[in-house]
Amino acid sequence: MGHTMNPEVSFRAYQEADLSVCAGIGVEVFPLVTSRFSGKEVSKVMKGQVDGCHVVSNYRELAIADGEVAGLIFGRVKRRSVLIDICRTLKRLPLISVRFLLGMYGSRRKLIRFLNPCLEQLRVLRKNRPAGEAEVVLFAVAPKYQGIGIGRALMDRFVHHALTYKVKSISVPTDETASFWFYERYGFRRWAEFKDPLESYCADRPIKGFTYQLVLPEANR
Numbered sequence: 673m674g675h676t677m678n679p680e681v682s683f684r685a686y687q688e689a690d691l692s693v694c695a696g697i698g699v700e701v702f703p704l705v706t707s708r709f710s711g712k713e714v715s716k717v718m719k720g721q722v723d724g725c726h727v728v729s730n731y732r733e734l735a736i737a738d739g740e741v742a743g744l745i746f747g748r749v750k751r752r753s754v755l756i757d758i759c760r761t762l763k764r765l766p767l768i769s770v771r772f773l774l775g776m777y778g779s780r781r782k783l784i785r786f787l788n789p790c791l792e793q794l795r796v797l798r799k800n801r802p803a804g805e806a807e808v809v810l811f812a813v814a815p816k817y818q819g820i821g822i823g824r825a826l827m828d829r830f831v832h833h834a835l836t837y838k839v840k841s842i843s844v845p846t847d848e849t850a851s852f853w854f855y856e857r858y859g860f861r862r863w864a865e866f867k868d869p870l871e872s873y874c875a876d877r878p879i880k881g882f883t884y885q886l887v888l889p890e891a892n893r
């Protein structure tokens with residue numbers, strides 16, 4: 673509470689052309705994800721992550737400060753039509769597959785090693801996710817813009833969006849190496865704790881994963 677956003681902050685929808693900048697922020701704030709890669713491959717792998725998150729989200733917003741991208745939030749709100757959601761996802765799959773095959777996300781050989789931990793991750797998250805209609809998929813603020821209320825503002829806007837879809841709760845998967853305290857401060861409560869398969873694989877040691885849930889006040893729905 674009580675933050676003053678010194679730079680002028682505005683918000684706009686994420687576009688395809690923002691991929692590199694957003695991947696750059698990802699590289700800065702999620703070092704573990706790319707820790708098994710080096711050089712140019714680091715940003716390529718993060719582009720793959722951002723594109724992967726793009727596929728499963730239907731809300732993508734950026735915070736702009738001093739004319740540059742300062743933060744991003746991708747989320748998913750279950751729509752009334754599951755079919756539309758599936759079609760939107762399928763529409764992007766050919767593009768992602770081509771980018772993967774062209775090596776735009778890094779060495780295919782190395783990435784294939786991530787397949788097992790990724791599938792395991794999906795299984796574990798599915799088991800530890802509260803039933804809900806909205807989810808935070810990707811959330812980051814560039815280090816130089818952290819701590820001045822941009823994260824809170826991005827989350828407020830996603831919550832507001834979810835409320836227009838009459839959503840009862842929002843969930844988010846995170847882990848002990850990320851800023852999970854943000855969610856606690858924001859009013860989310862811890863729903864589950866588990867060994868995070870993907871982060872543990874990246875770190876080569878056991879990493880605790882968490883899911884958090886924010887129950888939206890009935891009066892606002």
Ligand SMILES: CC(C)(COP(=O)(O)OP(=O)(O)OC[C@H]1O[C@@H](n2cnc3c(N)ncnc32)[C@H](O)[C@@H]1OP(=O)(O)O)[C@@H](O)C(=O)NCCC(=O)NCCS
Nearest residue numbers: 673701811812813818819820821822823824850851853854
């Ligand atoms: C999580 C993140 C997006 C928050 O963005 P931010 O713009 O720095 O957050 P804000 O400035 O809006 O701060 C939000 C709240 O967190 C609190 N906070 C900030 N830094 C904190 C810290 N190191 N420890 C505890 N609380 C902290 C603030 O006081 C604020 O609470 P308040 O509004 O009640 O005072 C950002 O820290 C980040 O990108 N982290 C790395 C990536 C990550 O872990 N993403 C989310 C997990 S998947």
